[in-house]
Amino acid sequence: METTQLTNGVTIPMLGFGTYLIDSQDVPAAIKTALDAGYRHLDCAHIYGNEPAVGAAIKASGIDRSDLFVTSKVWNADQGYETTLAAFDRTLADLQLDYLDLYLIHWPNEEDFDLTLDTWRALETLY
Template structure:
């Protein structure tokens, strides 16, 4: 018997498991077995990204799992090279196809890449996907307070999540405070 994983309510009312299985640096050919084992162990939140190159492996594991789609929470991310309005829409559809899904639970901008200055345009594309109900929640990853402030000022939806590196050696207190100020859940990567 597996223990139920507690959830947290995002700022739009969506419930997200507090513990998830990330597949960063898992080769695609090993991903299906790894995700299948994680699902058997009780994980229901799986975190991937287009840049990881293993969305197909995640999708195969999900398809083989027999777990109802509504019982899963799947996150992916748009990479820097796919930033921009039209590019983000195309990248999202490509991720869905690789994952074999009809929608994502959470879609994140992987990095703000301020030197490209496309993260607000990218955010507007994500807002469209969210409005079209192709994504249950949208958020960001690795955003500092200034990046958050710009997205909030120029967008119409406040990010639900900011996924940042967070562990005892890197506590990221300024980012956590900015997230809290706006009702954004801080999600740790490499905890």
């Protein structure tokens, strides 16, 4: 799998497997197939509703956590400083992980730029 290096020195696989619209009962087979095919970057989000199943599939894969790159995202309703921190903790718990490799703002809040800034500040704290 080709990788690229981000400006902070972190290496990210160029190709990621998205988990959007995968029903929880289909996640184990989908994740297994993706990992067997060589994917090592999994793209998740709490709003997808399947992070607990993704976490279970990661655990069942037997692949060392350090060999995976896991991305998730804070949803619009969870933006703000404290709510972003809480959303991050929920995502870690759902995914049964100790850390994420990348945590993104799913969509910036176009109507409340200060809320987006508070969310960004939370991301800096998490980093």
